[in-house]
Amino acid sequence: MLEKVEEFNMEKVIQEFETLTKDAGRVQRETLKRILEDNASAEYLQNLGLNGRTDPESFKACVPLVTHKELEPYIHRIIDGDTSSILTGKPITTMSLSSGTTQGKPKYLPWNDELFETTMQIYQTSFAYRNREFPIKNGKALSFIYSSKQFKTKGGVAAGTATTNVFRNSRYKREMKALQSQCCSPDEVIFGPDFFQSLYCHLLCGLIFHEEVQLVSSVFAHSIVHAFRTFEQVWEELCTDIKQGVLSSRITVPSIRAVMSKLLKPNPELANLIHAKCVGLSNWYGLIPELFPNAKYVYGIMTGSMEPYLKKMRHYAGELPLLTADYGSSEGWIAANVNPRLAPEFATYAVLPQIGYFEFIPLTQLENNDASSSFLSIDLNPVGLSEVKVGEEYEIVITNPAGLYRYRLGDVVKVMGFHNSTPELKFVRRSSLLLTINIDKNTEADLQLAVEAAGKVLAEEKLEVVDFTSHVDLSKEPGHYVIFWEINGEASEQVLGECCNCLDKSFVDAGYTSSRKVNCIGPLELRLVRRGTFQKILEHYLGLGATVSQYKTPRCVGPTNSTVLQILTDNVVKTYLSTAFN
Numbered sequence: 001m002l003e004k005v006e007e008f009n010m011e012k013v014i015q016e017f018e019t020l021t022k023d024a025g026r027v028q029r030e031t032l033k034r035i036l037e038d039n040a041s042a043e044y045l046q047n048l049g050l051n052g053r054t055d056p057e058s059f060k061a062c063v064p065l066v067t068h069k070e071l072e073p074y075i076h077r078i079i080d081g082d083t084s085s086i087l088t089g090k091p092i093t094t095m096s097l098s099s100g101t102t103q104g105k106p107k108y109l110p111w112n113d114e115l116f117e118t119t120m121q122i123y124q125t126s127f128a129y130r131n132r133e134f135p136i137k138n139g140k141a142l143s144f145i146y147s148s149k150q151f152k153t154k155g156g157v158a159a160g161t162a163t164t165n166v167f168r169n170s171r172y173k174r175e176m177k178a179l180q181s182q183c184c185s186p187d188e189v190i191f192g193p194d195f196f197q198s199l200y201c202h203l204l205c206g207l208i209f210h211e212e213v214q215l216v217s218s219v220f221a222h223s224i225v226h227a228f229r230t231f232e233q234v235w236e237e238l239c240t241d242i243k244q245g246v247l248s249s250r251i252t253v254p255s256i257r258a259v260m261s262k263l264l265k266p267n268p269e270l271a272n273l274i275h276a277k278c279v280g281l282s283n284w285y286g287l288i289p290e291l292f293p294n295a296k297y298v299y300g301i302m303t304g305s306m307e308p309y310l311k312k313m314r315h316y317a318g319e320l321p322l323l324t325a326d327y328g329s330s331e332g333w334i335a336a337n338v339n340p341r342l343a344p345e346f347a348t349y350a351v352l353p354q355i356g357y358f359e360f361i362p363l364t365q366l367e368n369n370d371a372s373s374s375f376l377s378i379d380l381n382p383v384g385l386s387e388v389k390v391g392e393e394y395e396i397v398i399t400n401p402a403g404l405y406r407y408r409l410g411d412v413v414k415v416m417g418f419h420n421s422t423p424e425l426k427f428v429r430r431s432s433l434l435l436t437i438n439i440d441k442n443t444e445a446d447l448q449l450a451v452e453a454a455g456k457v458l459a460e461e462k463l464e465v466v467d468f469t470s471h472v473d474l475s476k477e478p479g480h481y482v483i484f485w486e487i488n489g490e491a492s493e494q495v496l497g498e499c500c501n502c503l504d505k506s507f508v509d510a511g512y513t514s515s516r517k518v519n520c521i522g523p524l525e526l527r528l529v530r531r532g533t534f535q536k537i538l539e540h541y542l543g544l545g546a547t548v549s550q551y552k553t554p555r556c557v558g559p560t561n562s563t564v565l566q567i568l569t570d571n572v573v574k575t576y577l578s579t580a581f582n
C-alpha cells in the first residue's frame, strides 16, 4: 500500500512566516511565556524565584546567563537517571551529544519532541522559500547523512548526536518526503555502523537513481566535499559494481550488503555512461551536474567554518547553485535561509521568533574583556530580538523548550537587516579566541582569512589546501603560531616558503603584528602534513561518538587535545618558518 504523504503547502508556510515575523516582538513574548509555563514545575526555574511570572523583564531579572559549565550538575543528574523535573516540566529522556570538535570535548544537551518540532518548522520554512525560487520535482535527494549510534547512559537515558535524534524520529522520513527531499539511500546505509561503507553506498545509490536526483545535500558542506573527493578515488569500482550488479567486497556490514544487493542489478549501459562522463571531465569540474543531470542545486550549511570548502564545492557543482542551509545547533535551531538566491558568502538567516526566546549580547560589551565564556556573565546586558541594530555584532543567547534558559551559545552573528521585524543574521564566527599568546587576539575567522590568502599563493601552482588547523606552540620562548596544512600535491619549496610568510603577514591584528615585530611572538610555522591526515582526525572523532553529519574540523588544537596533536605531529612531512618579519 502506498504511504500517504501529506501535501506540502508552500504558500501557507510562507504566509505563516510572513505573519509571525511582522510581529516578531510579540511572538517572542508569547514564546517565552509558553516555555516558562510548560516548564514552571522544573526545579531549575522554581529555585530562581520567578513565581509564575513569564514576562521578559522578570525573566532577565531572575534567570542568570549561563554556559554549559553551569548546567553540568543538572545535566549529569539527568544522565544518571534522576527522573524528577530538573530542567523541564516533563522529564528529559533523550540527550544530544554535540560533536565537541569546536569546544574540545563532547557535551550532553537535553533533547525532546519540541526540538524535533522546531527542526521541522525550520526545514519547512526554508524549503518553502527555496522551492519558490528553485522548484524541484518529486524526486530524490542524494543526501550524505550519517546517523551515529544511539546508546543508553548508565542512568538509562538515550543519547546520540542531535542529527541522529532527528533522523531516528519516526516522523522524519514522512516529513522529508513531503518536502520532496527524501534520501535516495535506504535506512541501513544512513544508520550503518561504518562511515566509509555508508559513504560508498550513498554514492552508489546516487548513481543508480541518477536521473531522479533533484538535489545533492548534507547537513554541513564538509560532507559533500568529502564525498566527492572519495568519489574521485572509488569511481571505477562503483562503475564495476553497477556493470556487474555485484556489490564491492569492501561492503561487509550484512544489513547494508543485503539492502544494496537488492537495489543493484547488472546495468552495463549505466556503468559505461558514468565511465564516459567521468573521463570526459576536466579535473572533475562540474562533476555533480554531469552525474545528476536533473539536480537543481547543492544544499547544506556553507557558512562559518564551512566557508573554506566553498571553492572545492563550486568546482564540483559547476554551474549549479550552492544554497546554504539553516542556522542552528545541538542546543536548538535559530534561523532559516529565506533568501536562497544569495551566494553563501552573502547569506543571511532570518530568526524564527516562535521556536525559542533569543537574546543578543552586544559585542562591544565583550570587547574590552576576553570574549570567551570565562568572562563574568553577570556584567552583561543582552538586548531582545527587536532591539538589535543593523550592522552590529552580537553573541547569541538561547532559551529553548528543552530546558536551556539564557544559554550562551558561543556564536557571534552580525545583524544585516530585517525580514519584516525579525533580524536577518550573518554568521560571523565562534566567539572564543583561537590563537592568542600575549596581547594578540585571533579568531576562527582571522585564521580562515589568513589561510585563504596563503591558499591563493598555492593556487599559482594549481594546488589547493585540502584542510587545515592551528596550534599555539609554547614549548619554546617566545611562543609562536603553528598552522598545519594538508595540500593535494607537491609544491615547490619556494612557494611553500611564500605561503608561510603570507600566513604570518595575514594576521593583521595589531596585538599580533606588534608582538611579531619585537619578537615577543616567534616566527609563524607552517607544518605540512601527509595526505589523509585530516581523514585520520575525522576518524578519531567518530571513534569518540561524533557523527560525520555534524563534523567540523577543529580549527585549533589545544595542548590538552593530545591525541589530535599526536596525529598531526606524526604526519608532518615538512616545516617552514616565516621570515616575514626578519
Ligand code: AMP
Pocket (backbone or CB within 6 Å): 098, 099, 100, 162, 301, 302, 303, 304, 305, 325, 326, 327, 328, 329, 330, 331, 409, 411, 427, 429, 430, 550
Ligand atoms: P553542533 O554543536 O554540532 O550542533 O554545531 C552547532 C554549531 O555549528 C553552531 O553553534 C555554529 O557554530 C555552527 N553552525 C550551525 N549552523 C551554521 C550556519 N548556518 N552557519 C555557520 N555556522 C553554523
